[in-house]
Each structure stands twice: as C-alpha cells, then as structure tokens.
Amino acid sequence: MIEEGLIDAVVRQLTSGKEAMVYVVRGGGETRCAKVYKEATQRSFRQAVDYSENRKVKNTRQARAMAKGTRFGRQAQEAAWQSAEVDALYRLAAAGVRVPRPHNFHDGVLLMELVADAEGNAAPRLNDVLFTPEQAVEHHATLLVEVVRMLCAGVVHGDLSEFNILIGANGPVIIDLPQAVDAAGNNHAAAMLERDVANLRHFFGRFAPELLATDYGREIWALYQKGLLTPESVLTGQFRQVLKPVDLGQVLAVIDDAKDEEAARRLRMAEAR
Ligand SMILES: Nc1ncnc2c1ncn2[C@@H]1O[C@H](COP(=O)(O)OP(=O)(O)OP(=O)(O)O)[C@@H](O)[C@H]1O
Ligand SMILES: [Mg+2]
Numbered sequence: 001m002i003e004e005g006l007i008d009a010v011v012r013q014l015t016s017g018k019e020a021m022v023y024v025v026r027g028g029g030e031t032r033c034a035k036v037y038k039e040a041t042q043r044s045f046r047q048a049v050d051y052s053e054n055r056k057v058k059n060t061r062q063a064r065a066m067a068k069g070t071r072f073g074r075q076a077q078e079a080a081w082q083s084a085e086v087d088a089l090y091r092l093a094a095a096g097v098r099v100p101r102p103h104n105f106h107d108g109v110l111l112m113e114l115v116a117d118a119e120g121n122a123a124p125r126l127n128d129v130l131f132t133p134e135q136a137v138e139h140h141a142t143l144l145v146e147v148v149r150m151l152c153a154g155v156v157h158g159d160l161s162e163f164n165i166l167i168g169a170n171g172p173v174i175i176d177l178p179q180a181v182d183a184a185g186n187n188h189a190a191a192m193l194e195r196d197v198a199n200l201r202h203f204f205g206r207f208a209p210e211l212l213a214t215d216y217g218r219e220i221w222a223l224y225q226k227g228l229l230t231p232e233s234v235l236t237g238q239f240r241q242v243l244k245p246v247d248l249g250q251v252l253a254v255i256d257d258a259k260d261e262e263a264a265r266r267l268r269m270a271e272a273r
Helices: 060-068 071-094 133-152 189-205 209-213 216-225 248-272
Strands: 009-016 020-027 030-037 102-106 109-113 165-168 171-174
Touching (some): 009 030, 030 071, 060 071, 071 102, 133 189, 133 209, 189 216
Antiparallel strands (some): 020 030, 165 171
C-alpha cells in the first residue's frame, strides 16, 4: 500500500486478533486504520454455514468450487468474506450508521477511518469502559437505533457485542462486519438479530439492571417483517406474540399424513425383513 501511495507510513500495530491484524497508519494527510486479514485457515467459527448462506458470488463455477472446498473455492470464499466487510461498511455508512468510513480495499487490506477518542488515540472497546446506569441506558438506546438503522438497510451484524463496538469521541461506533448477513435472504437473520440485541442487553444490564427485563430483539424483528420498521420507530422493549387462531383441520391433516408415512415405512421395513 505504501508502494501504491495509498498509505505513507505504518505508525504502529494496534491489535492482532483471531482474524485480522490491525494497524494505525498515516495516509491522505490523516491517521487511519488498516485491517489486514489473516489466512482463512487461522480463522474461527464465523465462516460457519449460517453466515455464508445466500452470500452472493459472481458465478456458478465459483459457487460450486466453494461448495466443494477446492483451493480455488477457498480463495473465492476468502475473497467473498473480505469483500463482505467492505460492502457492509459502504452500505451502512450510506445508511447513516456509525461505522468507520471505508477508504480503500486492496489486496486483503481494508483501509478505513481510525475511530479515535477525544485525544485522537485509538478508541477503547465497550468492554474496556465502565458506565454509570444513566450512561448505560443512553448508550443502549443509541445502539438499538443503530441496529434498527442497519436492519432498515437490510443488514444484520451477526457478531455484535461489547468487543465489536468502540467508544469514539462522539459516541459508540460499530466495527467488525465480515460476517454481516443479508436480513431478507438469510434464514438465520432473525435469530442473529435477536442474539445481537441480547448481547447489548446483557452488557448494559450489568450497569443498569432494569434493561435485563427488556425484549427489543423480537419487537424489532416483528416490525421489520411487517414492513413497518423505520429508524424513527418508537420501541417499547415489550413483545407479546399475537397468536392466530389455530386451523384445526389443517393440523389434523398434517398428523394424518405423518401417520400414513410412518405406516408405509413400517410396511417397507417388514417387507425388507
Ligand atoms: N476503525 C478502527 N478504529 C480503531 N480501532 C479499530 C478499528 N478497527 C478495528 N480496531 C481495533 O482492532 C480490533 C480488532 O478489529 P476487528 O474486531 O475488526 O477484527 P477481528 O479480526 O474481529 O479481531 P478480534 O478477533 O480481536 O475481534 C478491535 O477490537 C479494535 O480495538
Ligand atoms: Mg472483533
């Protein structure tokens, strides 16, 4: 990146996590952040099938190779993983979500805004900061709106926790999005959204226990599913499932089908013996 003129200098290494090494760099007259992805083999659970479901690849040859796990397939998967983070950052920044502004993605390195504290140093993670009950309630509310904004942009973070949120000079900023999933296209999106919201509840509930009784996740998803969710939606933190009257005839038909199937199976087994 120095050769290409994308950065001027590497200032220092910030962290070496499970999946990437992160550096503070100088470039474009500013201090920026460079995330260097590690080899796929060193990576963990997040490439599990849940996350990559319905991830779009350019052609069917790529898709087949990915399914088979050939070397070409692994490379394609690797590229899809890395570009998923870049795509999500652009999409979310455009939707007004507080994420680091992306500058460039080149050869497995993501160059982005350095989220900084008031002194200009790399911002701490949520997990490294203590909060008063009032601050906890305020940050929790702010972050729920961010989650809603993400969902309105069609994205579920999928690994949102106190380790992937930084406290910048102007409040919380969400990072670390390679596993972000498409809200409409992934069957696990609802469960992931609920888990993301539950992580926020548990974390801030340590400082403000009244938050532990809330259930924003299911409320948010229910509104989203009905097409009623907007960043301005007023949430209650309560969720009551509206149960539709049961169609008894249909239930009995399903039971009958299952009985028939089982009888046929037993017959086949008896014949085989
Ligand atoms: N834009 C940024 N500005 C400031 N610090 C950042 C930025 N991006 C990442 N970091 C720092 O680098 C750490 C690792 O980044 P990130 O979570 O994106 O990678 P990761 O591979 O998931 O690492 P880990 O396994 O540690 O979570 C973050 O916890 C944060 O401290
Ligand atoms: Mg992380």
